Amino acid sequence: MINLRHSQQDFSTPDAKVQSPSRRLLSLTMTLLFASLLILQPASAQERLPKVVEERGDGQLVEAADPNGPLPKSVAAVNKRRSIPSTPEDIIEEMGYFLLPFVIASIISMWFIIERLVILRSGRVIPRHFVSRFLKLLRDGKLNARSALKLCEENPSPIASVFAHGVRKWGKPSVEVEQAIIDGGERQLSQLRKHLRVINGVATVAPLMGLLGTVIGMILAFNDIANSSAMGKAEELAGGIALALLTTAFGLGIAIPSLIMYMYLAGKVDGLVMEMDQNAQDLVHLISAEGLAASAASRKSASSAPVTKTKAKPDKTASKS
Template sequence: MIKLFHSPQEFSTPDLAVQSPSRRLVSLVVTLLVTLVLFSPFASAQERLPKVVEQRGDQLVEAADPDGPLPESVAAVKQRQVIPSTPEDIIEEMGYFLLPFVIASIISMWFIIERLVILRSGRVIPRHFVSRFLKLLRDGKLNARSALKLCEENPSPIASVFAHGVRKWGKPSVEVEQAIIDGGERQLSQLRKHLRVINGVATVAPLMGLLGTVIGMIQAFNEIANSSAMGKAEELAVGIAMALLTTAFGLGIAIPSLIMYMYLAGRVDGLVMEMDQNAQDLVHLISAEGLAASAASRKATTTTTTTAKTKTDKAASKS
């Protein structure tokens, strides 16, 4: 029987030189086979995949990919494990979840732009009209009819408030002020119109994002439960990342909407305070007390002017 492996003592003895040629040949062949088995690239755990074949012109040429193409199943898994970063990938991955966010963003932008146009200071309180109107009242150049006509010819929220007060011309200041308050409340409701819609979008958008996150997590865990044991951690991470995309979209819509709601609400409050100040000036000018005080002031001014003129004429006649 031929011995395939020899002890070190056998290789080190001087009898090696006198061994038969056939025995030495067998030993060399066995050593070569062992070396090939231990160091061959085919002994790796992973099997080499087939090469990629590309068509160049009329010939099929092997691609320079040493690992060959991935099977379709492996490629699909790798593609699914890539977290979307481009807008196209995000839109494709979110699917029907994207529709409510698009609708919410359109609604928010529409009403924000509309309120920015409506709440312009020059439209709500035109300074030239207010200053001219109050100046004419102080000078006594307007009566109830002409003042009301002037308000109707200059349509604006402050003109509507003035018109409510002018209709109580000559009444006690309490009645005039109450009429202005009623007209101011109507105008305030018009100024605050659609602000609730913006606030509603800012409130609902994060909730939609949270709902999308919960649904995405449920889908991710279902996919993990129905898949093989290998790669569960990666699939879970990708599922969580995709679920959090909905929360990011919700916050991205809610934060600007909330900021614009607070800004527009503050602008409304500032306009209302300015309108109230102008309305108080109107009450002092058209109420019964204000008209009496204005008449007395004008009478005193006229008397003073007449007296001064008389004195001037007497002094001139004496000289």
């Protein structure tokens, strides 16, 4: 029995010695694997596991992402969209369909401002050469009613149209001539002030559109706060505030130049009307019954004055001789 046990121990001992290195290698491999998992796990958990606990508005504690850790791509894209846009592409993307009414309003304002600047040129409304020549011919008595009307029709302009209304009352009392000129002047005044109301309308409506965009932007901002779990965060307001500020800026940017140009054009019309009225008064004094009588009397006295002087000269020489 002793020998048998001894023999069994002799046969088992070499096997145990042979298997021990493989077991050690296996245990070492498993140890390294677990160690690597333990080392890599915090780095991956930093991206997907929350590290910060925040309190919600209802008093519950929720886990939030680590503010110092890396952000997922979706969260980075959301934060990028919530920033205030500064480039034209970002502004167009942020405003969306709100940009369309502002573009239409700016086009309308620019179109009619340029059109009125061309129409209200002083040389077109009151041609200086025509007015001076026409009044000079009337003072010299070289025009009658027919030739004066023909001259007005050959020189189309607002002041010529006003003169034509007065010439049609040639030889009438000054009250009738003046009333005819007033009627013609009112028609020309309506033509001069045409489309100014459109410019004033754009200057009035553009800030209201900006105010509407401001209100809608604030509604969107507070709606984002109501639907989010981060109460009191300023970045939650950024998207709506960006829309509100952009629409207000666009509205004021269109309204201010439109209002300035409306005031300038309205003042230009008033100046042209005053100058036309002065020229019309000169016309009344020349073609009314009173004016024609006064001019005829002045011509008669002017023609008789040289005859008296020629008769007086021979008498003086005769007396001296």
